[in-house]
Every structure is written in structure tokens, then in C-alpha cells.
Amino acid sequence: MTEQIPVRDVTPPAKVAASNDLYAAREKIYTRAFSGLFRNLRRVGGAALFILFFGTVWLNWDGRQAVWWDLPERKFHIFGATFWPQDFMLLSWLLIICAFGLFFITVFAGRVWCGYTCPQSVFTWVFMWAEKITEGDRNQRMKLDKAPMSANKLLRKFAKHAIWIAVGILVAITFVGYFTPIRQLVPDLVTLQVNGWTAFWIGFFTLATYGSAGFLREQVCIYMCPYARFQSVMFDKDTLIVSYDPRRGEKRGPRKKEADYKAMGLGDCIDCTMCVQVCPTGIDIRDGLQIECIGCAACIDACDAIMDKMNYPRGLISYTTEHNLSGQQTHLLRPRLIGYAVALSVMIGLFAYAVYDRPLVKLDVLKDRVLYRENEQGRIENVYTLKVMNKAQHAQSFVITTSGLDGLAYEGRSEVRAQAGELVTIPVELSMAPEKLPSSTNEIVFHIKSMDDESISDEADSRFIGPSIR
Numbered sequence: 001m002t003e004q005i006p007v008r009d010v011t012p013p014a015k016v017a018a019s020n021d022l023y024a025a026r027e028k029i030y031t032r033a034f035s036g037l038f039r040n041l042r043r044v045g046g047a048a049l050f051i052l053f054f055g056t057v058w059l060n061w062d063g064r065q066a067v068w069w070d071l072p073e074r075k076f077h078i079f080g081a082t083f084w085p086q087d088f089m090l091l092s093w094l095l096i097i098c099a100f101g102l103f104f105i106t107v108f109a110g111r112v113w114c115g116y117t118c119p120q121s122v123f124t125w126v127f128m129w130a131e132k133i134t135e136g137d138r139n140q141r142m143k144l145d146k147a148p149m150s151a152n153k154l155l156r157k158f159a160k161h162a163i164w165i166a167v168g169i170l171v172a173i174t175f176v177g178y179f180t181p182i183r184q185l186v187p188d189l190v191t192l193q194v195n196g197w198t199a200f201w202i203g204f205f206t207l208a209t210y211g212s213a214g215f216l217r218e219q220v221c222i223y224m225c226p227y228a229r230f231q232s233v234m235f236d237k238d239t240l241i242v243s244y245d246p247r248r249g250e251k252r253g254p255r256k257k258e259a260d261y262k263a264m265g266l267g268d269c270i271d272c273t274m275c276v277q278v279c280p281t282g283i284d285i286r287d288g289l290q291i292e293c294i295g296c297a298a299c300i301d302a303c304d305a306i307m308d309k310m311n312y313p314r315g316l317i318s319y320t321t322e323h324n325l326s327g328q329q330t331h332l333l334r335p336r337l338i339g340y341a342v343a344l345s346v347m348i349g350l351f352a353y354a355v356y357d358r359p360l361v362k363l364d365v366l367k368d369r370v371l372y373r374e375n376e377q378g379r380i381e382n383v384y385t386l387k388v389m390n391k392a393q394h395a396q397s398f399v400i401t402t403s404g405l406d407g408l409a410y411e412g413r414s415e416v417r418a419q420a421g422e423l424v425t426i427p428v429e430l431s432m433a434p435e436k437l438p439s440s441t442n443e444i445v446f447h448i449k450s451m452d453d454e455s456i457s458d459e460a461d462s463r464f465i466g467p468s469i470r
């Protein structure tokens with residue numbers, strides 16, 4: 001009997017099976033309006049930030065805008081102090097201090113920055129408020145979006161977008177006003193005399209605000225913000241997080257208010273989903289700590305209101321720690337937190353000292369490209385350009401001297417007066433008898449000292465070049 005060889009059909013299928021799509025389309029989040037302690041706290045914090053952002057730009061100090069980043073002149077004015085490009089090391093320090101401040105707050109209180117003070121969150125709440133007053137609360141908005149286009153729908157959508165754009169324009173003008181004096185910018189805008197770049201940046205920031213707070217919203221926090229990515233590694237078991245207490249809440253389920261739910265085997269969670277409906281990132285905090293949670297505490301307010309209605313104790317969702325949730329003690333003072341606090345204090349101290357001790361005059365010396373020349377008297381001559389920067393808020397007179405080479409003759413202005421914030425350029429010639437030159441290259445130092453206050457001084461190294469000495 002002949003053995004049959006098994007035959008396998010290898011004909012390709014007529015249709016290639018659809019591949020799994022790894023891209024999930026965004027589901028629009030319809031947040032429900034709510035009230036409560038944390039919403040009020042956020043409103044107070046938001047109002048303070050708004051006053052700071054929209055108000056500071058209008059303050060004047062000594063006849064100019066108090067906070068003004070003057071890019072063409074490369075100067076940064078902040079109240080009585082002016083910072084020059086040479087001081088930007090201080091700015092780097094300030095940014096490092098801010099970063100450490102954020103690390104400290106994150107280790108201590110999780111994402112409170114995101115929930116309460118981040119401009120993305122604050123403006124998203126403002127845009128959500130505009131949505132509510134024009135399109136109604138959550139259910140009305142969902143209904144409106146499903147309904148066919150009508151005059152009512154068109155009007156409501158138009159009103160919402162008009163408010164969004166108006167807020168965007170306000171933010172953009174204020175932001176640009178920190179770079180172009182706002183008291184000049186606003187009249188220029190009204191009379192359409194604003195220059196092309198300024199108009200471009202106002203348009204850009206309007207669109208950025210409109211797009212990120214109106215449309216992208218939680219996607220900025222989840223996918224675009226780098227802080228959201230690395231903060232999870234900063235959390236420890238004692239970091240304050242918004243969390244649901246499953247030991248108290250489970251088993252969740254609906255029940256009548258007066259029901260003996262313990263006898264029914266239920267926990268305190270009535271599964272009303274209010275905590276999900278108010279969440280601006282659309283997550284269910286009952287699933288545990290998630291990277292999408294911005295720590296805004298909206299779910300705490302919503303759940304506390306439900307607990308009140310049910311006559312259950314508040315705090316089913318609360319600010320707590322992982323240690324607390326597992327029945328262990330929370331350690332507020334821990335090595336990492338203390339380390340950040342010490343580093344932060346030292347850096348703030350050093351920064352304050354550096355700002356206080358900042359020299360109020362800066363001298364820069366540029367040597368001419370011609371190495372040296374011989375003048376009519378047979379002396380060796382070197383030419384320099386001195387740049388004297390008066391960083392004080394008042395005019396000063398300075399005297400300039402040199403050291404490092406005996407017998408050096410100084411020709412040019414040795415006294416100079418500079419107005420507040422003025423940069424004065426002076427050409428200077430130094431000459432020396434060739435036989436007295438100790439070397440072909442000689443280290444010299446230019447000194448500048450204020451004639452009004454001797455503690456204000458600076459110096460700059462340079463060289464005096466002569467012919468080769470055999």
C-alpha cells in the first residue's frame with residue numbers, strides 16, 4: 001500500500017487579514033462641572049497667577065516697563081535691575097533652581113504643579129468654563145455634538161470659539177508685551193502700526209493657546225509634556241498622590257441611600273462614575289495611579305459630594321500616599337526630600353549672593369588685529385577698543401588704568417562717563433619704548449573704577465605685543 005504524502009494548501013488568502021491598528025483615535029472628553037474645596041483652591045491660585053501674568057506687564061519702574069526683555073538691546077529689565085548677556089549665567093542658575101524647586105515639590109506633593117499652576121491646565125479650565133457657558137454642561141454638550149447642524153448649534157459653537165480666540169489674543173498680546181513694551185504695543189495694534197514680527201508672534205501665541213487649551217488639552221499633558229514622562233521616577237511611597245481607597249470602596253455597586261450595603265457585601269463606592277465624568281484627562285482613578293493623572297483633585301471634590309449625599313464619610317478618593325494606603329506610616333521627612341531641600345536652599349543662597357554681588361560695571365577689551373606698530377617717536381604701539389558697560393541704574397564716571405608692564409604710556413580717554421545702562425566704546429593706544437619691553441608678548445590688565453563709588457570696579461586681561469627679542 002502506497003503511503004500518502006500530506007498536502008497543505010499554501011494558496012495566499014484572497015484578502016490579507018486586517019492588521020491590528022496600534023493607533024487609537026482620541027475620544028473627546030466631556031467633563032462635568034463640579035464644585036468643592038479643591039476647585040475653590042484652584043480658582044484662588046489661578047486668579048493669583050492671572051493677576052501676576054496679566055498685571056505685571058503693565059507696571060512701570062523708573063520710567064520704563066518694570067519687567068521687560070529688550071531683545072534688540074539684549075537687556076533684561078526686572079524692576080530696579082538690568083541684566084546683560086554677560087549675566088545670563090545667572091539666568092541659567094535661575095532655571096536650575098526652578099528645576100530643583102519642581103523636583104522638590106514633585107517628590108513631596110506629586111503633580112500639584114500640573115493640577116493647579118501649569119499654564120496648560122489653568123487655560124484649559126478657562127476654556128472649559130467658556131464651553132460650559134456657551135454649550136451647557138456635559139450632557140447638553142454631548143447632545144449638541146450629536147445633533148445635526150442648526151442655527152442654535154451654529155450660534156453656540158461660534159460663541160465658544162469667539163471666546164476661545166479672544167482669550168488666546170489676550171494671552172498672546174500680554175506675552176509679547178513682555179518683549180515689546182505693552183503701553184506702546186496696544187496703541188500700535190489698534191492703529192495697525194505694529195511691525196511684521198510682532199504681528200507674527202501675536203498670531204502664533206494666539207493659535208498656540210487656542211489649539212492647546214481648546215483642542216489638544218489632556219494630550220499635551222499625556223503625550224507632549226516632558227515633565228509628565230520623568231516625574232513618575234521621582235515619586236516614592238511617601239509622595240502625596242490622588243488615590244482611591246479600594247479597601248473602603250470595594251466591592252463597588254449601586255444601592256439605595258438607606259440600604260444596609262455592608263450586609264449586601266458592598267463597599268462605599270456606589271459606582272456613580274462621577275469621579276470619571278469630572279476628570280479632565282478622562283481616566284478612572286479607581287484603576288489605580290496612572291500617568292495621565294495630573295493631580296487636580298476634581299475627582300476628590302466629586303466623590304466627596306457623593307459621600308455627603310449618601311451620608312458616608314468623605315475621603316474615599318483623597319490625597320494620600322502609597323504607604324498610607326497599605327496601612328503603613330507616611331514619612332514626610334526622608335533623605336531624598338531633605339537632599340533636594342538642602343540643595344535648593346544652597347542654590348538660592350548662592351544665587352541671591354551672586355545677584356547682590358554682581359559688578360555694576362563691566363569692562364571688555366578687544367585688541368586690534370594689527371599686532372603692533374612703530375610710531376614716529378620709535379615707540380611700539382598697540383591699539384585696543386574698550387567697551388564700558390554701566391549696569392547701574394544711575395549715571396557713573398569711571399577712571400581707566402593699566403598694570404602689568406612698567407613704562408606703558410596710555411593715550412586716549414582715561415575718564416569716561418556712562419548713563420544708566422549705557423554701553424560706551426572708546427579707542428585706546430598703549431605705547432612703550434622697544435628697549436624696555438621684557439618680551440614680545442606681555443600680559444597686561446586694564447582696570448576700571450567708579451569715581452562715585454570705589455567698590456564698583458572691574459578688570460580685563462589683555463596683551464601688549466612687540467617685535468621678537470633676540
Ligand code: SF4
Pocket residue numbers: 244249252268269270271272273274275276286302303306316317
Ligand atoms: S465618585 Fe466616588 S462613589 Fe462615585 S464612582 Fe467615583 S469613587 Fe465611586
Ligand code: SF4
Pocket residue numbers: 242275278279280281282283284285292293294295296297298299300
Ligand atoms: S484622576 Fe482625579 S486628580 Fe487625576 S486628573 Fe482625573 S480628576 Fe484630576
